Amino acid sequence: MPSPIIYEPPHVADFECVFGCIKSFPKETYCGRDGLRAQHLLDALCGDGSVIATDLIRAITLVVNLWLAGRCPTILAEFVVSAPLTPLIKSDNGIRPIAVGTIWRRMVSKVSMKGVGKEMAKYLNDFQFEVGVSSGGEAMLHIANRVLSEHHADGSLVMLTVDFSNAFNLVDRSALLHEVKKIFPSISLWVNFLYGQAARLYIGDQHRWSATGIRDNCKLLLHAWYLDDGTVIRDLEKVARVLNIIRLHGPGLDLELNIKKTEIFWPSCEGRKLRANLFPTDIGRLSLGVKLLGGAVSRDVGFISGLAMKSVVNAIDLMGLLPQLCDPQSELILLRLCMGIAKLFFGLSTCQSIHIEEAALFFDKGLRRSIEDMVICGGPFFGDIQWQLASFPIRFGGLDLYSAYEVSSYAFVASRAQSWALQDRILRDSGICGMDSDYLCAMTRLRNTIPGFDCSAFTNKGTP
Structure with missing residues (x-):
């Protein structure tokens, strides 16, 4: 790439923006190869470490702005941008490498995105619906x-x-860098630092170069x-x-x-x-x-229900591997956050519940069997009451497990209503507007499932 010609000064972050980005990391956010976590920074900035918080956050802000201004030596880029790789097996037996970068890289990227957030959303939202687009x-x-x-x-x-x-x-990085310089010049120096040269991707003690x-x-x-x-x-x-x-x-x-x-x-x-x-x-x-995107586009009930059942069978098979951990606490955490209803939320939100009822009931049986084995090792004294108690939040003495059948009754309606403004914007030139038959059917089913349900929050003069 030729030397960048920047017609706009680099984005400058204040310490409040930086502190807000640090706080925005979810709890237990994974660290990169350097071992530094967002929680380490929060512990230093709050509680017993608060006496030095002001000086520390100002020092961190200076470092962030140094990167945004492109004043960090490029020789350090291969280490700052480095990440350990976790190879996962894809459905076609290929390898999907998952990389988790350093907290510094993720933090500066968060700050830079805040700086161009509105411009980025305006540029992407007409066609691209992943980057910064809710639902x-x-x-x-x-x-x-x-x-x-x-x-x-x-x-x-x-x-x-x-x-x-x-x-x-495989995408050509020069095309990416050229577009950033042209459209978002205030962050182009940081993006060039990230992608203008090769980065180290570690596999154990070895590393490969990421250069394309x-x-x-x-x-x-x-x-x-x-x-x-x-x-x-x-x-x-x-x-x-x-x-x-x-x-x-x-x-x-x-x-x-x-x-x-x-x-x-x-x-x-x-x-x-x-x-x-x-x-x-x-x-x-x-x-x-x-x-x-993992969901079904179809008018065929058999196709929709078959796709849902396939996802459920895979989720139940995954639950069956939990006992190999021989650690009930770890098993429960994985069941709640990774292997339980989390595996189905997207499908439940995008398919009518009437088409996936059989799959939801089958999933609940598998989930109940898994938690039963975890709590009492398959013995007696785990009946319907215990299963209902398990669905309570942990703070109320439950295990925070969701029933797919119960979630399916409202997930589709909630998802449709929540993303309706975005749908209308995308379909603005198509002539398609108002509620379709799928939504009306789901609303009717929700009313029948939850006696006394007030649907006025989901409808307003014919549109959700």
Whole structure:
């Protein structure tokens, strides 16, 4: 990259902003390779360490601003930006490396994002719904299903789901740095420090180097991205044109289309989808539904319930491995935070409860069996009362476990209502507005499930 030409001074953080970012880290936030945690800084700034808090936070702020101004020697970048790798097995037996950077890197990045937050949101929110967008993933699924509900009989439409091969590890960094300099110059020096040179990724005592790392001109009905996963809906020719643009211009940015995970779907078909020249022969052509961001886009009850049941079976199989820890306390923590209802929250929020009732009940049986084995090792004296008590918060003497069946009654309605403003903004040019049949059905079911439920908070003159 050529030397940066900055026409805007670097962002400068005050100590209140820095302190707020330190406090925003969740409890037990994992540390990087240096072992420093956010809690260490909080302990030094509060309680017994508060006598030195003012001087310490001012010193930390000076260091943060030194990085933002690009005045830290670049020779240190490979260490500041370093991270240990945890390799996880993907469903296709590939490796997904998870990296957790130093607290300093994460803190300065938080501060820089606060500095350009409004500009970043304005720039990204028209098409990208992950970075800084609350409920972005859920909103994308709700939108896709609303479009499908409105136009499911229109055989001329097609939905394209796009996936790039290892996008964040292969994308051309020079393109990223160029865009940041052009659009967010006040943080470009910090971004250049992060990505302008190779960083160390540690695996045990060894390390590897991390060195690599379309606007809408087709008048699309829907064009939305969640990181590198894209969703496009329009008539056949325009969607095919979008795919050709991606295939033509993607390689120039080192973005290679993963054709095996790129699919087209629409429940009705007027025959043109089968034309040999319109889409690549090896692209997936789905007839019942498509899996998007872990949720279902479909009008087929069997497809939705089958996807939910598959997730439940995987979650129950995972619970079955807990006894191997031989540590009930650790088992309970993992069950509450990772393996229990947390595995299903996204699906419960984006699927109608009436379609996933069987899966929710099956999950509850598996969860009850797991906690029963944990508490009494499969013995007697664990009945319905004990199961109900286990759902209470820990501060009330329970185990803080949620019933999937009970959560499913309100999760979909709450998610739809919470993300409605975002959905309306995305669909502003589509002509789709108001409550669809899925939402009305879910509201009716919620009223019947919870006697005396007041739905006025979820509706207002025809819109949630």
